[in-house]
Amino acid sequence: MDRRGGVVSLPDMPAVIAENLTKHYRVADKKPGLLGTAAHFFKRRYKTVEAVKGVSLAVEPGEIVGFLGPNGAGKTTTLKMLSGLMEPTAGRCEVLGMRPFDRRPSLLAQITLVMGQKQQLMWDLPAADSLRINAAVYDLTRRDADARIDELAAMLGLTDELTRPVRKLSLGQRMKVELVAALLHRPKVLFLDEPTLGLDINAQTAVRDFLRTYNADQGAAMLLTSHYMADITALCKRVILIHEGRIIHDGSLDALLDRFAPFREVALEFDPAEPAPPRERLERFGEVESAEGHAAKVLIGRDSLASAVGAIMAELAVADLTIHDPPIETVINRAFDEGKGQA
Amino acid sequence: MSQSPSNIGHHAPSITAHPLFVPRRFFRLASALTTSFYALMVEYRVEIILWGIATSLPLIMMGVWSEAAGTGEFTLDRVGMIRYFLAVFIVRQFTVVWVIHDFEWHVVSGRLTPFLIAPLDPWWRFFFIHVAEQLCRLPIVILLLAGSLLLFPEALWGDGETHGLWTPSWDRVALAAVATYLGFILRWWMQYAMAMGAFWLERVSSAHDLLFLPYLFLSGMVFPLGELSNRLPESATLLGMTIPIGSLVYELTMLTPFPYMLWFPAILISTEGDAALGGVSIPRAFATLVIWIGLMIALQRFLWRLGTKHYSAMGA
Numbered sequence: 001m002d003r004r005g006g007v008v009s010l011p012d013m014p015a016v017i018a019e020n021l022t023k024h025y026r027v028a029d030k031k032p033g034l035l036g037t038a039a040h041f042f043k044r045r046y047k048t049v050e051a052v053k054g055v056s057l058a059v060e061p062g063e064i065v066g067f068l069g070p071n072g073a074g075k076t077t078t079l080k081m082l083s084g085l086m087e088p089t090a091g092r093c094e095v096l097g098m099r100p101f102d103r104r105p106s107l108l109a110q111i112t113l114v115m116g117q118k119q120q121l122m123w124d125l126p127a128a129d130s131l132r133i134n135a136a137v138y139d140l141t142r143r144d145a146d147a148r149i150d151e152l153a154a155m156l157g158l159t160d161e162l163t164r165p166v167r168k169l170s171l172g173q174r175m176k177v178e179l180v181a182a183l184l185h186r187p188k189v190l191f192l193d194e195p196t197l198g199l200d201i202n203a204q205t206a207v208r209d210f211l212r213t214y215n216a217d218q219g220a221a222m223l224l225t226s227h228y229m230a231d232i233t234a235l236c237k238r239v240i241l242i243h244e245g246r247i248i249h250d251g252s253l254d255a256l257l258d259r260f261a262p263f264r265e266v267a268l269e270f271d272p273a274e275p276a277p278p279r280e281r282l283e284r285f286g287e288v289e290s291a292e293g294h295a296a297k298v299l300i301g302r303d304s305l306a307s308a309v310g311a312i313m314a315e316l317a318v319a320d321l322t323i324h325d326p327p328i329e330t331v332i333n334r335a336f337d338e339g340k341g342q343a
Numbered sequence: 344m345s346q347s348p349s350n351i352g353h354h355a356p357s358i359t360a361h362p363l364f365v366p367r368r369f370f371r372l373a374s375a376l377t378t379s380f381y382a383l384m385v386e387y388r389v390e391i392i393l394w395g396i397a398t399s400l401p402l403i404m405m406g407v408w409s410e411a412a413g414t415g416e417f418t419l420d421r422v423g424m425i426r427y428f429l430a431v432f433i434v435r436q437f438t439v440v441w442v443i444h445d446f447e448w449h450v451v452s453g454r455l456t457p458f459l460i461a462p463l464d465p466w467w468r469f470f471f472i473h474v475a476e477q478l479c480r481l482p483i484v485i486l487l488l489a490g491s492l493l494l495f496p497e498a499l500w501g502d503g504e505t506h507g508l509w510t511p512s513w514d515r516v517a518l519a520a521v522a523t524y525l526g527f528i529l530r531w532w533m534q535y536a537m538a539m540g541a542f543w544l545e546r547v548s549s550a551h552d553l554l555f556l557p558y559l560f561l562s563g564m565v566f567p568l569g570e571l572s573n574r575l576p577e578s579a580t581l582l583g584m585t586i587p588i589g590s591l592v593y594e595l596t597m598l599t600p601f602p603y604m605l606w607f608p609a610i611l612i613s614t615e616g617d618a619a620l621g622g623v624s625i626p627r628a629f630a631t632l633v634i635w636i637g638l639m640i641a642l643q644r645f646l647w648r649l650g651t652k653h654y655s656a657m658g659a
Contacts, residue, residue: 120457136375
């Protein structure tokens, strides 16, 4: 039992469960221009947005799950329902065995929501002041709070950033300090909405490493949305794809590749002494992804890979040939294209 | 996934949470919030000085009314008026509330979101930032008060005739201090309850301007409320019935929350005896304060429950 955060032992139970989670909401629908403004003044028109349509998922304790989808797919709305910010229109969800929208302090003391675009730190003060408030909110003694701040700051490579006004910090530094504030109470469940948004490569890597270490140390469950595929491949063994409010894939990254990328990318470099083969000739072997000068990339089905590579080597003047899985971005885009067709 | 979503509800965890009103936790929270927000307010020290000056309307009214009171047609004489408005000025400094603007900004900008996923009701933060601002304002209040006493020394020394040295009794000062803080709490909860409108309206602070009008006139900021029954016609005949206008208006005013936000504590400090209270006993005044505070808290809690559901649609 954790003396402060209230505790939890959850034998055999997913940390996060959603069942047919649905969210509809009304938004004002105003036409542009003076007439539209006048009409809007006298009679408001609304339209109903179906943001999430029957999402079911479960996240086990200690699991990191990537939650992917294009803009407006329903990722953030789902995270907001799971963290108790929004009440579902239908369906239900539980986090650590409790209904999030009840906002019981005992649940709130064990979860966190980090939103890359929103911040909780006081802008005009050093982050240390905001952290003092958070320590009191989560009922930590000063000694415990200091120890945890030191530990988290060391993991994130923060030094004097905590004593500088937040407005003077770079975006990357600010995100790191936001993470300290969000994780001070050692939450068991983390909802991370674009935590690396806008960060440079070094800061992205630091945040990724930090999340991996936190997950290993604390055994926390994480549901992570990101537009950076490097985040997903570095952290998540399992991914959930959501498109237009519906889940179109829930499984391992490998299963995703098998399902939406049953092909390999074959990169070819041709002998510069010979004329490069025309595109039409390459299309005999598979889908030509690119063909410029003496280099080309061809997508070839896994089933016919061996015979196709043999034919290429026999028929073309190949100087170099490499085979690898297609980039994850390509796979995800294919999945969404397929999902669009289903929707 | 080792378990399907249909397992919802099984194996509910046992969770122990600290009750909020454990004194140790209360003081730790109050201390952390007050000191951190004090640091924030010190960052805005120039604004605080301007706010202090901006709330000096009672000092201007003191100048106007002290001259008028010289005619002897009012319930308070010149020194009484000066002391009353100085007391109003002091009470006003501790009852300044801007929570509706703060809350509106948090809702509209989405800054309320982090507060909603913390195990502490957001009112704590909005309340204690006011407490910190009062502490920050204190030196400015003392300076303005000293300046006023230099301009009107008779407020302190008396006029040598009907008024001697201004020395309110300790029990009276203690009652005034409690009344002032209850007045602040009442004004705070009233405005906070109204601030819940931010969940539905983009600019709820505009609607609040409507509330400022009755506050201005019925709180005693512009004139001592004893003048209501004194200056209005004693009675009028309507449909054959004689209506005691002056006392009726006074009684109705005393049923509203506004007199207890300024007038009541100011009268306690600036006068002796209960005559200036005009028939409103001290226990009745405190009871009215407490009842209004209870009503406002209940209203705010009700609107909060509705509003947080509605917040969903506003891009929480």
